[in-house]
Amino acid sequence: MRVGVYLAHPRGGSFNHALFEAVVGELRGRGCDVVTHDLCAEGFPAGVAAEETGTVEAAGRAGDPQVALHRGEVATLDALVFVHPNWWGMPPAVLVGWVQRVFVPGVAYKLGSAEGEPAGLLRAGRALVLNTSDTPAEREASEFGDPLERVWRACVLPYVGVVDVRRVVFRTVSGSGEDLRAEWLARARREAGALLDRGDPSRS
Template identity: 75%
Template sequence: MHIGVYLAHPRPGSFNHAVFHAVVEELRGRGADVSAHDLCAEGFDPLLSAGETGTVEEAARAQDAQVALHRARVAALDALVFVHPNWWGMPPAVLTGWVQRVLVPGVAYKLGTAQGEPAGLLGAGKALVLNTSDTPAAREESEFGDPLHSIWSACVLPYVGIRDVRRVVFRTVGDSTGGEREAWLDRARREAAALLD
């Protein structure tokens, strides 16, 4: 099974990095072919160019070699894993830019008409989103309504053809204990392993 694992956190040594490494190690240990991408360390440019917003044909032609590589790889995946913090109810800019530049028409989906339903083009059947947050669950749900759930489970992933979307939130990271973090890493490993079932 070919799985892409994407990390979006700029600070080495963050808990997001620990989750990323635990997931990659678990999947590789179980025989998965893993494409591991630390987007910040790779210097992925999140800025969508004007040329990438044109026609479907223009958008599908990556002018950036790194973007072209990511587009080719994502098209061949069986599952995707995203690891990122919740910043302002959104993924960090590097991951938002990755979505906008990589999951483009002709690569990740197609539309018959502008008003039509999208047809997902990705072969990946499953996705796992592992988030960290410093907002307590009750406050987030009462005040914000869990915007990351909407982004991943209603907007992005079904649009490109991924129907099995799983998500786990680790919170609150800022005041967590070492024991809590170890338990969260174990949970991340179990959730990643479940993608192989």
């Protein structure tokens, strides 16, 4: 099984990095072919270029070799893992840019269905999203409605062919102790292992 694991956090040594390393270690320990990307460390070019806008054909042209690499790679994956913090109810800009530049027509979806909905093209039928947050769950539920849940489960992943979306939020990270973080890392490893269930993800 080939799994892509993507980290979006600019500070080395962050808890997001620890989650990323735990997931990668678990997947590799289970014999997976793991493709890893620390998007910030790699300097992924998040800004959509002008020549990529205007038409479906333009969106499909990747002038940047790094973007072209990611587009070719994502089409080969069986599962996706995203690790990122909740910043203002959104993923960090580098990950937003990655989605906008990699999940393009002809790579992640195609247009033209009778219902006007995009049809997913990715073979990765399942995804795991691990988020960190400093907003208490009660406040987020009452004031914001968990916008990241809508981003991943409603706005992005279903349209590229991912039918099994699993998401875990670790909160609140600031001020959390070593014991709690150890529990969170163990949870991340369990979730990564569960992602390898070879049953039909459409039945999950």
